[in-house]
Amino acid sequence: MLSISGPQLKVVSTLSVGYDHVNVAECAKRNIRLGNTPDVLTKATAELGVALLLTVSRNIEKAVHAVKSGEWSSWKSMWLCGSGLEYSTVGIVGMGRIGTTLLQMLQPFGVSRFLYSSKRGARELPVEAECVEFHTLLKESDFVIVCCSLTPETKDLFRAETFSQMKKTAIFINISRGAVVNQEDLYDSLKNETILAAGLDVTTPEPLPTDSPLLSLDNCTILPHIGSATTKARSIMSELTAKNILAALEGKPMPAEIKL
Numbered sequence: 187m188l189s190i191s192g193p194q195l196k197v198v199s200t201l202s203v204g205y206d207h208v209n210v211a212e213c214a215k216r217n218i219r220l221g222n223t224p225d226v227l228t229k230a231t232a233e234l235g236v237a238l239l240l241t242v243s244r245n246i247e248k249a250v251h252a253v254k255s256g257e258w259s260s261w262k263s264m265w266l267c268g269s270g271l272e273y274s275t276v277g278i279v280g281m282g283r284i285g286t287t288l289l290q291m292l293q294p295f296g297v298s299r300f301l302y303s304s305k306r307g308a309r310e311l312p313v314e315a316e317c318v319e320f321h322t323l324l325k326e327s328d329f330v331i332v333c334c335s336l337t338p339e340t341k342d343l344f345r346a347e348t349f350s351q352m353k354k355t356a357i358f359i360n361i362s363r364g365a366v367v368n369q370e371d372l373y374d375s376l377k378n379e380t381i382l383a384a385g386l387d388v389t390t391p392e393p394l395p396t397d398s399p400l401l402s403l404d405n406c407t408i409l410p411h412i413g414s415a416t417t418k419a420r421s422i423m424s425e426l427t428a429k430n431i432l433a434a435l436e437g438k439p440m441p442a443e444i445k446l
């Protein structure tokens with residue numbers, strides 16, 4: 187893509203906070219500046235994380251389907267019961283801007299313990315949370331939510347070995363990048379009930395082919411990467427992307443520039 191654009195290309199400004207889809211080394215080599223859209227999508231993305239977590243934990247997808255398909259009959263006390271957040275342990279993998287906001291958003295649900303693992307280690311957070319080893323987070327969490335960025339270290343972080351350390355009742359949510367998960371292993375773990383259920387806003391590839399085995403599971407909810415998709419967030423992101431480009435073309439500091 188960089189070659190197709192030609193040697194006159196001065197700037198790449200991605201309409202996203204993640205830039206794992208950009209060849210950073212090649213941009214640096216060609217003196218191409220790189221911009222992204224941090225901060226302005228944090229709340230929207232964390233909010234989608236909450237929505238996906240609740241969708242999976244409270245069986246919303248199955249419930250909506252039951253109403254439409256006529257499966258809803260007389261009142262049954264235990265029908266479609268899920269697991270609530272109250273008194274639960276929530277593990278957040280990656281405590282950056284989105285992880286921290288998610289932590290704040292989940293606090294009012296009555297969660298008993300928040301655990302987190304982070305490459306930056308323990309730090310002061312707006313809500314009480316314990317920084318723990320990754321294996322402890324896996325072992326003790328009822329909900330595992332992935333918010334880390336995709337790096338060589340986090341690629342395939344969630345694989346058979348990881349899922350097998352989680353509770354059988356655990357719910358796995360990924361709002362980060364699809365490649366953080368080995369999807370075949372996730373499929374097996376859901377199919378064999380190694381874990382209870384999963385909610386993914388991100389997959390590999392995107393779009394996920396409609397014949398993906400994951401789509402045959404009734405304990406996996408998949409969204410088409412809509413984390414930052416609020417009208418407001420996307421509008422502000424678009425503005426920031428344009429400002430990044432204009433600043434770079436004028437040789438000025440970009441409002442959100444990735445240091446290469």
Ligand SMILES: O=CC(=O)O
Binds near residue numbers: 202203204227362
């Ligand atoms: O995934 C979305 C983003 O990186 O902004």
